[in-house]
Amino acid sequence: MNVELELLMLSDWRVGTGTGVPGYADRLVQREAGDASTAPAAPIVPAKTLIGVWRDSCELAAHALDSGPSGIWHDWLDFLFGGQYSADRRHAVRPAALALDGALRLPGRLPELLRTRPEVAWAATFRKPGVAIDPRTGTAEAGMLRFEEMARAGVTLTGRARIRGFDELDQDQRHAAVGLLAAGARLLERIGGKRRRGSGRCRLTLRGVEPDFAVLARADIAPPPAAMPYRVADRPAPVPVPGGREWECAELVITVEQPVLAAATVQGNLVRGEAFIPGWCLMPEVARRLGGPAHALVRTGDLLVTAATPQSRGGVRTLPVPKAFVHAKGTKGVVAGNRMAGDAAVGKSYREGHVVPEGEEAGTVVSPDFTLRMHNTIRDDIQRPSRDVGGVYIYKALAGSVLRAEVRVRSDLLEPGWQKRLTGRWRVGRSAKDDYGQVRVEARPGAMPSGSPKSMRGMSSGSSTEEGHSATPGGAHGEGNLLRVWLLSELLVRDSRLRFSIDPGDVGRALEQALARAGASGVTLSPVTEQQDGRIAVALGAHRTESWHRGWGLPRPTLYGLAAGSCLTFEVSGGPISPEVLDEVRIAGVGERRAEGFGQVEIDHDLLLRSVGDMPAQGVSYGEPASDVWPEPIRQGEGGHAEGRIFERAAWRVEIHRTCEAVMAACDRRAEILPVEVTPTQLNGLREVVREPSMERARNRLAWLTRIKAGRPSWPRKKAETLADLLDHPDRIWTLLGLPEERLTVTADGAAALRTELHDEAVRVLLTACLAAHSRERAEGDAE
Template sequence: MTGEFTISLFMVSDWGVGTGRGASGYVNQIIQREEESSRAPAPPVVPAKSLVGVWRDSCELAAHALDSGPVGVWHDWVRFLFGGQYAPVNGIPGPVGRTSAPAALTLDGPLRLPGRLAEALRERPRVALATTFRKPGVAVDPHTGGAEEGMLRFEELARGGVTLEGRARIDGFAGLDRTQREAAVALLDAGARLLERLGGKRRRGAGRCRMTLDGPGVSPEWTPPPLDGVPSPPDGPDHAVADRPEPAGTAGTGWERVELLITVEQPVLVAATVLGNVVRGADHIPGWCLMPEVARRLGGGAHALVRTGDLVVTAAFPVPSPGVRTLPVPRVLVHKKDADGTVAGNQMAGDGPPRSKPYRTGYLVPEGPEKYTVVNPASTVRMHNTIQDDLQRPTREVGGVYVYRALAAGTVLRAEVRVRTGALGDGWARRLTGGWRIGRSAKDDYGKVRVTATPVGVPSAGGHGGRSLSVWLLSGLLVRDRRLRPSTDPRDVARALEQAFAKAGAPGVRLSAAADGRGVTVALGEQRTESWHRGWNLPRPTLYGLAQGSCLTFTVDGGPLTPEVLAEVRAAGVGERRAEGFGQVEFDHDVLLAPVAAQSTSPAALAQAEPAEPAGPIGPLAPDEKGHREARIFERAAWRAEIHRSCERIRADRTLRARVVPSGVSSTQLNALRRIVRELPSGRAESGLLWLTREKAGRPPWPKEAVTTLRELLTGPDAVWTLLNLPEDQLVVTRDGVKSLRAELRHEAVRTLVDSCLAAHGRDEATSTDTGSER
């Protein structure tokens, strides 16, 4: 059994999960949406992180009832499914009970509108705008009971009556026995049935919902499992690696290379740096983050190749398009202060201007001979919070409000997997293609990527003909000094390079200070890598070394350094943990050696890949198609908004308004017309119009043309739509939308049009009367 479930969330009332920010001049609080499209506003979603939070609360409530208290086997199942929680102990945050455990329940991203509805909305911006609305609110003064001055605000809400769908799975579900599966499914189903509200303002009427599951073991009617003998959840293994791992296979001397083209489908948060309550991810995906998934997909033999250094996974750097290789900007390139969009010089070539600053972030994109552009990838900023159970609000003790800054969805990155020739057999690259989940918080809204693996040839590389060697670090470098301490000393880097050259076939090479007297170091940076071991649920040791982009120069004695030796060191790396992408280097690159003429660069973000969209236009939704009912809700709102806009246009035009409200008719008769249009649904409007427009002594007669126009407007099925002239094709995403909404909204359209024109007519009459009396 796969343990995959389909989640359906029916929103009974208007709802919205806020982003924690607003749009200036539009709304104070905006809601979460799908990734933005260039053609229309993205539809609203329910983030998986928000759903998991309220779902866990419901499951804890069910577990408390089943265990008859705050502890028991059902609470163990909550911890198994949703993971361990952290709570303060004597004011210091720490795990509750045992070491924090990973969650077995994983959601495949946020809950979205069903079927093809989201894609169809991108074709119709007017309908997409109607998926949400703005709700005004004020702050009430507790002393006066009135609204406080200057406290008017607008919040964005999504329309109720829609169903959102998503998928979830229980990792390791196939390894559970029958009774364990029944217990896990029963708890999740009970929590889903107890979930009643979700999102912002849910204690004030918004966010009412009904959640249902569909999957293995889920029945229409929930029945509690036998309370006696409920099995405990399984405990995770103490170690992720087997006691006797498979040995490494026979490998040749060369390298097989596979390019990994990684398309980010959900924001990716890796190599995070915590600054207060801001968790800032790296602008690339390190090799150590990709390595576990690569080794898992390639099989047991890959773990042995990692240990022997015969399998290398490089870091994934953002690229503007497939086939283009980007490199981290070297720190020898400098820019003027407050002008990082212009490369001002190259310190290694001796043309760096005074009062300049080296680049510390960014990537070089080749644009021609000796011409590069410095760019940065786009990022996504999302706000989250942790709710304290007893107070039901975010507090500092449990984490409070925090912000994630991650690689934005749509970013395309490139990495390489290098394996010794013949070590894995033929066709191993095909196992790397597919959907991956990597990085932090990958169980909900983050970390989903699509990977395409393609074999590539060995790049051509020249040899080394001089006595000066320029080294450019393409990744972090980990070396140790003679006392085995982590080091950033260039002398220790030289010793690590000498060992790498000796292993590659040049044992006589010795590196020392540069001959020009500038010293060994040209531009260095330091970095610390912090990470977490999921299998052991413990932090890994801090990795301290030189940062990517650092550049050094050495004087070479002995040799020679042949092209084969340099190519081997480029592929295998230098220093420690080379299999995880550390120690990637480049030698004597043109960027390091050539002077840089001042040229304009682009400090903007790399272009993002557009969401996958069909090549042709999206066809309308059929009446029996999934998402049709939700589409009709949005279409109805879009038609009503457009009806009001058209009525505003008609009331402002005296000629058009005269076709609805004739001049020369008394205000009493016009007020009677307002009552008649409200009798349209009962079918008495035509008889009421005959009674109103009949000739009667003592009052002016109705114009015959006006009577004819009003009769067609009140009784004809198309007269009001002809007068309103709506862009109907742009207001529907369903096949039967125009016909159905014309019939459904005709009475409402007539009433709105007549009321609008009567109001404008009365205002004009009052204005003309006041002006005449003043004269």
């Protein structure tokens, strides 16, 4: 069930990032992910923040309804929001049924429009000064002045939530779940930082549901479902028998809509995700969407999912950078040399990254974007972050990228058109119930991988072809019976004692078994480790994969193997090895857990023996080109119109003050407004004019001030008419100021409405600024 959320901010608010910008603010508000080089993104309320305060409100309601710290309503609380962290690991933490589709954001097209209007985007927030108070003296401490960024009040942020498994609940259970959420929403009054000091007052409204608050007064409340969140079949489905060795393929184009935290590595309080999405992270969603025999095909290895890697600017799927490539320090985007091709360049081996394997961009290293977000876990009794319950931690997640993966299955084992079932929105990776993990997937039929066009895959060891080269792998390069293997994913193999191994000999035995399964029995592979003709034969890296079993709520065993990008060389004896056999190995993989994307290899790829001189000189950073087309402004009645008007008004006021300062600094422009022939006392009378509460009273007072009176200098008639015209004519002030109205508005009727609304304020600001500058200039002249 989907629930529309509306969060109305009744006061200025802030949900901080935990960071600051020197010279601007010590604490920044949380904003949408994306490029902020031209304009800051729109402020948001992260889903984690809303979930936290919403749970606190529901805990308060549950405590009142149960008359204590436990009871049926606390069971519903755990069902909706999940179990909490506990040092007691004897019981698995229950997953939450309530999930949010990302952060709460400004409605409609307003966030996109703010990216094209920097002046309006900056006006969405303001800086608020603060100091630290010495508890002994009660005065401000020296050197403790700070500036905090605050978002403006009056805006409504929208989002969407859903209760997983809601359709499986009976009527009484549905009323109880919705009733508790609605009661918690009524009790939620503040959110974000400084909420105990006046900031963050809000009102949360649930749309799309009609809560029955009478259920809260009932004594016979239906309990929530049992804690086991996943159903397990009594017996597995039968395994289909493949009719041949042919494969079908679906290419997945994955657009990251929310940051994805996949294959995360914990380093202190930093949780660092990978620059790609592993196949084992995509496999559960693939099997669920395909259904039927898909789970059985996974067990037999007849269905597999490759890792989703970033695509290049040209839309080409990238592969892990070979460990044989080196780069200069601090310049990972440029390949400095290929040690397998004999390049003498000195540099560091690539530990991560992806390279374009073919086409005009071949050899170009692609770097996707990441986002850093700080989070914390609040301890209930002290209401502050504490290490006991998680404390402060940082997520570094993949953001704003397009990735490509493949789903491969034996032919005729799934119904025709099975690729279409994979299209849609997925939730993948860690923390996928709130701010992370939402991606848009487009599935389409794809071509099966084949060998490099320059590789020669012959029939047997020592045989020859018409070209005069050895027909064994590697023969196209004139180097005898050599087989070069490039790992496209982590490889899991075991030694003689069944331990995970990274020894090239164990890799060779696993590859022999893969060749035998593909139809090339009797092939023997001997690892080559010595350097030949200035070329290295092997470049290895190790990798540990840590994952979590959601069904059990426990960590999985560590998977230790060779890292993606590792390069190995083997000497081949025996045979024959046909091209079809090598293609089968490329598709099906090598080693263990191949269905989850482990063990993907490329054999004798041309890129491994290409010198860096034949590659592009510079790498490219992943990113979509900026568009110069401005979107249409928001029309009245469209979502985001009211919020856009708040930001426009603030932007216009900032620009009015800035322009008036420029006018007061220019003597010639100031002289067009103020008459210098009258006395200072008469000029000071203008201050009383602009202080009048209405323009009607200001015009009457100006007429009285500029009237002819005996005994004093008369006002120049032309200057008096200019001042009167400034008060009377609605467009005179805007012509004089010349504001860039197009850049200061995001609504269609914004310019016309703000011209009328801010006319009186603009006149007062301009005259006050000119009078202050004139008085200062005259005082300086008298002092000289």
